[in-house]
Structure formats: structure tokens, C-alpha cells
Amino acid sequence: GQNIDQPTEMTATEGAIVQINCTYQTSGFNGLFWYQQHAGEAPTFLSYNVLDGLEEKGRFSSFLSRSKGYSYLLLKELQMKDSASYLCAVSNTGGFKTIFGAGTRLFVKA
Amino acid sequence: DTGVSQDPRHKITKRGQNVTFRCDPISEHNRLYWYRQTLGQGPEFLTYFQNEAQLEKSRLLSDRFSAERPKGSFSTLEIQRTEQGDSAMYLCASSLVGGDRPNQPQHFGDGTRLSIL
Numbered sequence: 519g520q521n522i523d524q525p526t527e528m529t530a531t532e533g534a535i536v537q538i539n540c541t542y543q544t545s546g547f548n549g550l551f552w553y554q555q556h557a558g559e560a561p562t563f564l565s566y567n568v569l570d571g572l573e574e575k576g577r578f579s580s581f582l583s584r585s586k587g588y589s590y591l592l593l594k595e596l597q598m599k600d601s602a603s604y605l606c607a608v609s610n611t612g613g614f615k616t617i618f619g620a621g622t623r624l625f626v627k628a
Numbered sequence: 629d630t631g632v633s634q635d636p637r638h639k640i641t642k643r644g645q646n647v648t649f650r651c652d653p654i655s656e657h658n659r660l661y662w663y664r665q666t667l668g669q670g671p672e673f674l675t676y677f678q679n680e681a682q683l684e685k686s687r688l689l690s691d692r693f694s695a696e697r698p699k700g701s702f703s704t705l706e707i708q709r710t711e712q713g714d715s716a717m718y719l720c721a722s723s724l725v726g727g728d729r730p731n732q733p734q735h736f737g738d739g740t741r742l743s744i745l
Contacts, residue, residue: 522670548731549731551733551734559738560632560719560736560737560738560739561671561719561736562736563733563734563735566731566733568731605670605671607670609731614676614683614684615673615676615684616661616673616734617673618663618670618671618672618673619670620668620669620670621668621669621670
């Protein structure tokens with residue numbers, strides 16, 4: 519079967535660092551995406567990992583371990599505007615179909 | 629790049645009616661996806677097109693759902709004989725893939741929110 523697990527909710531403080539974990543079991547693997555989705559808005563692309571290791575992009579970093587079926591999204595210097603849902607999504611072999619997790623709702627408090 | 633646009637933004641209809649949604653992808657994108665999203669869940673894959681060809685359709689999609697992309701540009705998603713369980717946000721996304729770009733992030737539209745009375 520295909521399954522993506524991520525925590526339902528997380529709370530963190532402005533200025534802090536938060537790590538959102540994602541584990542997956544999918545039929546084939548051709549990359550893992552992280553998207554941000556504010557309430558009532560469309561998902562927007564944050565990061566993409568296809569090889570093991572860390573990808574850094576400004577305040578956001580994403581890590582992948584294919585052997586463990588595991589990824590995390592690291593958000594540094596949290597801002598109030600980072601309050602949103604963070605979606606972990608896995609692309610299957612050929613990149614044809616993308617399976618999304620249910621998302622992690624992040625609340626950033628002052 | 630004007631982004632992915634979807635129409636209408638909201639649709640309210642009675643159970644049993646047919647509805648049709650339209651998606652205009654980013655013009656140079658060759659892949660177009662349809663998803664359904666309910667509150668507290670991630671987008672659920674429905675179907676996708678490579679140019680005008682519909683290459684995969686979710687097994688979750690009943691025969692009441694049909695999608696087209698006749699000229700490889702805009703796409704329509706039709707739901708026949710709507711049921712209350714069809715109430716959801718319907719998202720369209722597009723991407724440009726091929727050659728040395730086998731897997732690219734998807735750009736999403738703002739969605740069509742469907743409410744079945």
C-alpha cells in the first residue's frame with residue numbers, strides 16, 4: 519500500500535526552530551516534495567529531495583533518507599507568517615502520481 | 629506567468645445536479661493534475677494529463693467523474709449526479725516535465741470549492 523505519515527499539529531515559538539517529520543511507504547519512489555498551504559489557499563512548493571541528504575533554501579531545509587523512508591522539513595527563525603499546514607508528498611516511479619500526506623498544522627506563537 | 633487559474637471559485641448546487649469545473653494551467657506546462665481536498669486532509673489525487681492524454685485515473689474516482697483536456701491546454705472536470713460526499717475543494721495543478729526534467733514541482737490553482745446541498 520501507499521502511506522504517508524506526519525504529525526497532525528505542532529506549536530512553536532516565534533524565532534525558534536521546528537522540525538516536521540514525514541515517513542512514507544509508497545510503491546516506487548521518484549522524489550519527495552514539501553509544500554506549504556495557508557488556510558483557504560493553494561499549496562505552494564517549498565522543497566524537493568530525490569537523493570539522500572540535506573537541501574537548504576534560506577530559512578527552510580529538507581532532509582531525505584530513502585532507506586528509512588523518512589524526511590523532515592526544518593524551519594529556522596520562525597515567523598508568525600509560517601503558521602500554515604505543511605504537506606509532505608511523494609512522487610512515484612516516473613513522477614506521474616504524487617501522494618500527499620494529510621499535512622502538519624504548524625502554529626507559531628509570539 | 630499568470631499562474632494556474634480555476635473557475636468558478638465556489639459552486640453551490642443541489643444533490644443530483646451535474647457540475648463542471650475549468651482549469652487553465654500555466655501556458656507552457658505539459659502536465660495537468662486534478663486533486664480533491666477535504667478539511668484537515670492533504671490533496672487526494674484524482675487524475676492527470678500529459679498534454680491531451682489522460683494517463684492515469686484514481687481508482688477512487690467513480691464513473692460519475694470525468695475529465696478532459698481536449699487541446700492539451702485547459703481542462704474540465706465534470707461530476708454527474710452529485711452527492712453530498714462530493715463536497716470538497718477541487719484543486720488543479722500543472723507542471724513542466726520531460727527530458728532532463730523528469731520530476732518538477734506542481735503549481736496549484738486556488739481551487740473550486742463545491743458545496744452540495
